Each structure stands twice: as structure tokens, then as C-alpha cells.
Amino acid sequence: VAGASGTIFTNGEPRDLHQFRKLSRYIMQEDLLQPYITVQEAMMIAADLKLGNGITKEKKGLDDVASSTCVSLLKRVARGGRTVVCSLHTPSARLFAEFDHVYVVAGGRCAYQGTAPGVVPFLNELQLPCPKTYNPADFIIEVSSGEYGSHVDKMVSAVENGKNQRWRTYAIEESPPGELFEEMEIEQLNTGGIEKHNYKHGCSACQQFIVLLKRMLLQTVRNKNSVFMGPAMSVPLMLLAVYGIGSGDDPLPIVWRLARACSFLRYGIEGLVAAIYGPPRDDLICPEHVDYCEYKNVAYFVKLMGMSGVSFWVDFSVLVCMLLAMNLTGYYLLRQRLSPNYAFRAIKVIGNFIKTKMSSYS
Numbered sequence: 001v002a003g004a005s006g007t008i009f010t011n012g013e014p015r016d017l018h019q020f021r022k023l024s025r026y027i028m029q030e031d032l033l034q035p036y037i038t039v040q041e042a043m044m045i046a047a048d049l050k051l052g053n054g055i056t057k058e059k060k061g062l063d064d065v066a067s068s069t070c071v072s073l074l075k076r077v078a079r080g081g082r083t084v085v086c087s088l089h090t091p092s093a094r095l096f097a098e099f100d101h102v103y104v105v106a107g108g109r110c111a112y113q114g115t116a117p118g119v120v121p122f123l124n125e126l127q128l129p130c131p132k133t134y135n136p137a138d139f140i141i142e143v144s145s146g147e148y149g150s151h152v153d154k155m156v157s158a159v160e161n162g163k164n165q166r167w168r169t170y171a172i173e174e175s176p177p178g179e180l181f182e183e184m185e186i187e188q189l190n191t192g193g194i195e196k197h198n199y200k201h202g203c204s205a206c207q208q209f210i211v212l213l214k215r216m217l218l219q220t221v222r223n224k225n226s227v228f229m230g231p232a233m234s235v236p237l238m239l240l241a242v243y244g245i246g247s248g249d250d251p252l253p254i255v256w257r258l259a260r261a262c263s264f265l266r267y268g269i270e271g272l273v274a275a276i277y278g279p280p281r282d283d284l285i286c287p288e289h290v291d292y293c294e295y296k297n298v299a300y301f302v303k304l305m306g307m308s309g310v311s312f313w314v315d316f317s318v319l320v321c322m323l324l325a326m327n328l329t330g331y332y333l334l335r336q337r338l339s340p341n342y343a344f345r346a347i348k349v350i351g352n353f354i355k356t357k358m359s360s361y362s
């Protein structure tokens with residue numbers, strides 16, 4: 001809004017733009033995926049850019065408190081009308097009771113399907129009482145794995161291989177309608193009660209550069225157009241840059257001289273030769289076993305290369321000017337392309353001309 005001013009707050013505190021850029025994401029409506037890579041490669045690249053090379057013991061799993069917090073939050077999400085599928089290793093009895101639907105698979109068959117509180121009554125009916133001091137989740141897993149004998153067939157028959165829905169409705173807690181979409185406490189979202197996190201990725205800048213370089217090379221190799229167009233565009237420019245080298249001071253046609261004057265690579269080669277063999281460079285040293293060195297005289301070698309009148313600082317200045325001109329031109333064209341209320345006039349004129357010619361031919 002024009003003329004508006006103020007302060008933007010994030011979670012009750014003034015926004016730190018540097019940290020906010022790491023937290024916020026702009027997601028396009030269309031899927032803008034990296035071309036020429038598979039889904040697995042894209043996921044692995046994303047993981048390599050965020051994760052480090054090692055993993056500590058603290059990051060291998062969640063403790064009981066963190067697991068309880070995650071399960072409670074997921075249960076609230078599930079009561080809001082969403083389906084949550086959770087895989088938890090060796091859950092405690094308290095966490096196991098939080099799950100609404102438990103599905104036990106043994107030998108590729110369904111050994112139990114129902115609620116978590118229904119596990120103990122289900123096993124009691126099969127004459128497999130769970131000890132009071134035992135975790136029901138661990139006990140049913142041990143029974144299904146055959147540690148107490150072969151009871152898998154009996155369990156599969158009791159639930160009819162998952163078709164019997166009797167235990168799906170056992171001891172389901174009916175939540176009041178007002179609690180189905182219960183929101184989190186506002187205090188939990190305030191930054192005063194949440195410790196500030198360090199949003200730096202575990203991957204270093206060097207590792208990120210290596211990952212992005214591998215991705216670029218992989219995309220370049222798989223892009224058939226770039227593999228063909230790259231040499232097709234580069235080879236003529238390189239031939240133009242080296243045209244006339246070794247011909248001495250023989251004059252070249254004016255067309256070739258004008259073309260070489262616009263070659264970025266040509267100025268780079270001339271500047272490199274001037275930096276290495278320019279004055280006050282002494283004559284080169286010939287090996288002892290060689291009687292005559294044709295290119296011992298540096299001035300003669302530079303003249304033979306056709307670069308006797310080359311100046312290092314002139315070539316350096318031209319390279320800097322050409323680089324700035326190309327960058328500024330690209331920046332200007334990009335700004336015109338991104339401007340919502342301003343169209344690039346040259347492109348607009350060319351577009352109208354093409355439309356006029358096409359309509360006249362049709």
C-alpha cells in the first residue's frame with residue numbers, strides 16, 4: 001500500500017528479516033521442478049543441501065517426552081478431520097493408548113485390527129493374557145513373532161484376516177463436538193515460551209557448492225539441446241578469437257578485424273599474452289643441449305603472434321567494460337520483463353510487426 005508504514009511482527013516480536021527469509025517460502029501454484037532429474041534425485045539433493053554428513057545420537061530418535069508431545073499434536077490434527085498415519089518404534093503403554101487404530105501384520109496377514117485399548121481384551125479371548133507390568137504393544141509384537149508359540153493362525157482367524165470390525169469400535173472415546181477442532185493455546189505460539197532456534201543448515205557452504213555443481217553437470221549432460229548448442233555456439237567464437245594468431249603483422253581484412261574487436265575471448269588471450277610476455281620480460285633461457293632457440297627473443301615471439309601492439313591495461317579495461325555492459329544489459333532486460341505495468345517497447349514493436357505480417361499473409 002502506497003504511503004503506509006509500520007512494523008511487522010512475527011509471533012509477537014518484530015520481524016528479523018534475515019531469519020524470516022530462512023523461515024518463509026513462496027510456493028507457486030504450478031509445480032516448478034528442476035528439469036532432467038528424477039524424483040528420487042531431487043529428494044536426495046534437497047536432503048544433501050539441508051543435512052550434514054554425520055548424525056549424532058540425539059538425532060537418531062525422540063525421547064519419551066518429545067514422542068508424547070508429537071503424538072498428542074498428531075491426535076489433535078486427526079480429530080480435526082485429517083488422516084494421520086504414524087510409525088513409532090517401541091512405544092510406551094501411555095503412547096500406545098493414544099492411537100485410535102492399530103494394525104498388526106504377521107507373515108503378510110492381519111493379526112489384529114482395532115483400537116489400542118482393545119489389544120489386551122483381544123489377547124485374553126485367545127487365552128494369551130498380557131501381564132499387568134507388561135507393555136501391550138511389546139506383548140502383541142512378541143506373540144505375533146512366535147516367542148510364545150504358534151498363535152498367528154489363531155489371531156488371524158479371530159479377526160478374519162482384518163475383515164472383522166469388532167475391535168475397531170472397542171473403547172472409542174467420543175469427543176465433544178466443540179473439541180473436534182480444538183486449537184492450540186495461543187501462549188504456545190508466542191516466542192516468549194519458545195526458545196529461539198538456529199536455522200543454519202547442517203550442510204556447509206562447500207558441500208552445498210559440490211551438490212549444486214553435481215546437479216548442474218547432471219542436468220547439462222542429460223539436456224541434449226545444451227550438449228549440441230554449447231559446442232555449436234562456442235567453437236565459432238573460439239575460432240574467431242584465435243583467427244590471425246601466428247600470422248605476424250600481416251594485415252587482415254577489415255571484416256575480420258571488426259569481428260575480432262567484438263570478441264571477448266580475443267581480448268582475454270591478448271591480455272594473457274601481454275601479462276606473460278610483455279615488457280620488461282627478459283629473453284627466454286634455452287636448454288644447454290639446444291644450439292639455436294628461435295623464440296628466445298620475447299619481442300620476436302610477440303610480433304610473430306601478431307600482438308606486438310597489444311597493451312595489457314587496454315585489454316583489461318575493455319574486458320571490464322564489456323563485462324559491465326553485458327551485466328547491465330541483462331539486468332535492464334530482466335527488470336523490464338518483471339515490471340507488471342511496463343512492457344519492453346522494442347519487444348512490443350517486434351511483436352506487433354510479426355502479428356501484422358502474419359495477418360497480411362493469412
